[in-house]
Amino acid sequence: MSDDPTRDPRAESTIVESDMNEQLMSPTVFATAHAFEEPWHDTEATVHRPLPITAVVALAVGGIAAIYVALAVLTTVTAEIRVVMTVAGLGLLYLAYRGIGQRIYGPGFQAGLWLAVAWLTLTLLAAVFADFLPLAEARNPSRTLQEPVLAPPDLFSRHPLGTDRQGLDTLGGIIYGLRVSAIVGIGAVTIGIIIGGTIGTIAGYFRKAVDQVVELLTNSMLAFPPLILLLGIAAVLDRNVRNTTITLSVLSIPIYARLARATAMVISQRDFVLAAKALGAKSRRIIIKDIVPGVIRPVLAYAFVIIAAIVVAEASLSFLGLGIPRPEPTLGNMISAGQGDFDTYPHVVFAPAIALLITVLSLNQIGEYMQSRWNPTESKL
């Protein structure tokens, strides 16, 4: 790629920047992208001014008011109107939040990225402290015989997001489900980094026979469509958190092996590695001191995107009934269990579905940012 002299450097910068979703609002990108466009588009390229304080306050108050009215006052109105009002209120709050961010951090403030970070932090905290939170019973149906069944969401009650057919609390289920997602996602990626990263680094450094064997193995693992491979393994193993993690690491290992191999291959051709060899350094020292530090960055930059893929895969497996079984809640099996009722009680599907969607969006958002920031492109290596 880098040896193509006809390549336009302007195009390069546009691509890199346009890949970052969160930067799309930034006026600098806006201006560069339009610099060689038709003249009448220049008017759009003027710099955004941050919202005035009064507007921010008005938006925030309006947003909170809309949400409060929708959730607490209009309890007799149809659900559709309340949902629309809540969403509109959230939109206003978002605008207010972005306004504040842009006032403090300038127009380059990456609103979506920080929301994603906030959501994932919240998720992790909730997952870690799930056992200490004052949640209604969400895991053991024999203890919910007194609870209302299929209660609709009511933010100011014992069941903020309602209950399912067995009277299990939806909010609690989501938090325990997110805990499973976090354990499985982080676990599988860690296994992938340790096993796949090691194999790939060694193969990329030594090349020759080792490399060919590793390549054949990764190719064969990637030869199955991902979900089919997971189904095959899930078919024969017992269904629990440990086995699900191991099954899903089958996805991350070959991906990391390939990534580490490609990076290690490029780094081992650099001059400082040659110098180390000339000085008589042993392979082990070169790999640990010179290769691994270079491999680790792209590997970590890729981690969030892979965690996102694994969270989706885990949810898909539980949705198909091949993940962790009920009544232990996971996002996937909650959605699957709610399918029968969601015509009349949409919250049993929508609550876990929205939690899953926001989590995956956040992971992807951070993942894209880290990749654009940390993952050196081929030309830069």
Add this chain to the structure above:
Amino acid sequence: MLRILLKKIWQILPVLALVSLGAFFLLELVPGDPAVAVLGPTAAPEEYARVRERLGLDLPVVERYLDWVGGVITGDLGQSIFPPNRSVTDMMAQRLPVTIQIALMSLGLSLLIAVPIALRTAYRPNDPIDRTATMGAFTAISTPPFLAGLLFVFFLIFNRGIVQIAALVIGLLLAVYLGRANLARVRTIPPSPMRNRAVLTMVAAFLLPIVVGVLIAKFLPTFPRQGYARITEEGVFSNLRSVALPVLTLTLTECAVFVRVLRRDLIETVGQDYILAAKAKGMPAWRIMLRDALRPSLFSIITLISVSIGRLLGGSVIVEIIFNLPGMGRMIIDAINTKDYPVVQASVLMIGVVYVVVSALIDVTYHYLDPRLRRVR
């Protein structure tokens, strides 16, 4: 060409061998005695013996593997272990067409939608339409397929009214927005034939969203919640209607992936000098994008198609479960739930083999399409 083909076959043979080994050794991963896993702990001893014999567990591993591979090569994929012990080949012959139809239709539809969107967004990156499309694609990629399927069920089957109202409202908002944007543009152009064209565009941009919104609201078809209508039995129309939602579900993600990749490549192409030259000559936008920019930007997409087919084969399992279609995916899930291991093994193997072969074919096509690769042996 033949040389490349032969080389490719030589390359995929060991992969195919490992794929078959992988599918075969699934059975060895079963903890404990597979016969106990199939029948549960309380069956009669002769029952266990019968299942063990059916699974071939009385033979040594190597012999069993060779038998199995030999059978696969001659078209005998084994039998289901449960009565009536149907042959897996027959079961697949019935199920495979459904899955292939869904996968291919999704692939075609994704490309059909993605290419125009990518062309439009890449021509003017970072304008509001591009930002909306990019954001939409990002959200679609982050939506797990089973969720997309359930959303379609909820909105297009259970709550059609919401969709109809939304179509009208969105159409109206879009019309106002586009009308205003075009009006601002018309104002900057001095009176000329160009301005007249811009006025026409403005009127069209205002009317089109309204017309489309009304059409969607008026003629929103009803979709069956589940089931599959075979073309041979119930005709083309009900067949299409029965696969519409599954196909749309799978298209959502695929289409978004294609848009992102193609858009990125197109932006790179559009930055090159010959496009600038074409613009300087005053070529119309559609001609530049379609004739000059599209072809050299297609290569990533072609590579991506093989990955996409893998995702579609996996995704079809999910839509077949949600919409209750009699395809391969449903067969695998049923077999897993009843622990019908031969069926699981054979289906996993077949899908793996199909995927490897299709990827290899696409690779060969790629060599054929890109003259630069043809010269390098």
